[in-house]
Structures are given as structure tokens and as C-alpha cells.
Amino acid sequence: xxxxxxxxxxxxxxxxxxxxxxxxxxxxxxxxxxxxxxxxxxxxxxxxxxxxxxxxxxxxxxxxxxxxxxxxxxxxxxxxxxx
Numbered sequence: 001x002x003x004x005x006x007x008x009x010x011x012x013x014x015x016x017x018x019x020x021x022x023x024x025x026x027x028x029x030x031x032x033x034x035x036x037x038x039x040x041x042x043x044x045x046x047x048x049x050x051x052x053x054x055x056x057x058x059x060x061x062x063x064x065x066x067x068x069x070x071x072x073x074x075x076x077x078x079x080x081x082x083x
Contacts, residue, residue, distance in 0.1 A: 005044040006015035013039075016053040023057070031073040039080030047081075054081060 008015065019041075021033030042050045057074040060066045066074075 008041075009049065010046065011043075013052075016050065020053060020056055024048060024070050024078045025073070026069050028072075031069075031076055034073070035076035035080040038077045039083065042081045049083065053077065072083070 010076075019034050019038055022030055023038070024035070025031055038050065038053065054077075057077050060070050060074040061078075
């Protein structure tokens with residue numbers, strides 16, 4: 001549908017917020033798909049564009065008050081991005 005992935009850049013903040021929400025979903029399939037989408041965005045747009053999301057994912061992993069669902073989603077997102 002999108003010919004040039006750079007067309008997403010103006011909408012990136014909204015998109016990354018949605019991915020973060022999906023990565024924290026209690027349903028594992030939703031977390032998995034959001035993680036894959038995070039990886040695809042990182043590959044297509046470059047790591048600089050998804051850096052704010054990655055910082056938030058690392059913050060969730062560092063936060064001792066994060067739930068196991070939040071940690072799992074953050075770990076999946078990072079794994080797909082760097083994997």
C-alpha cells in the first residue's frame with residue numbers, strides 16, 4: 001500500500017505510541033504482531049526513527065514495577081528489532 005516507507009515519518013509518533021500500547025497487551029498474539037511490526041519499521045525506516053520507542057522499551061525492562069506482560073512485550077519488541 002505504501003510505496004515509500006519514508007511516507008510514514010510524519011505519523012511516526014502516533015504509530016510508535018500505538019505499537020507501545022500493543023506491546024503491553026495481555027494477549028500474547030497481539031504482543032507478537034506488534035513486536036514484528038516494530039522490527040519491520042526499524043529495518044525499513046532505520047534505527048534512528050524508532051529510537052524513542054526503543055528507549056521506552058528499555059525503560060520498561062529497567063522498571064522494577066513493570067508487570068510480566070509489559071516486560072514480555074518490551075523484550076519481544078527489542079528482540080524483533082535487533083534480531
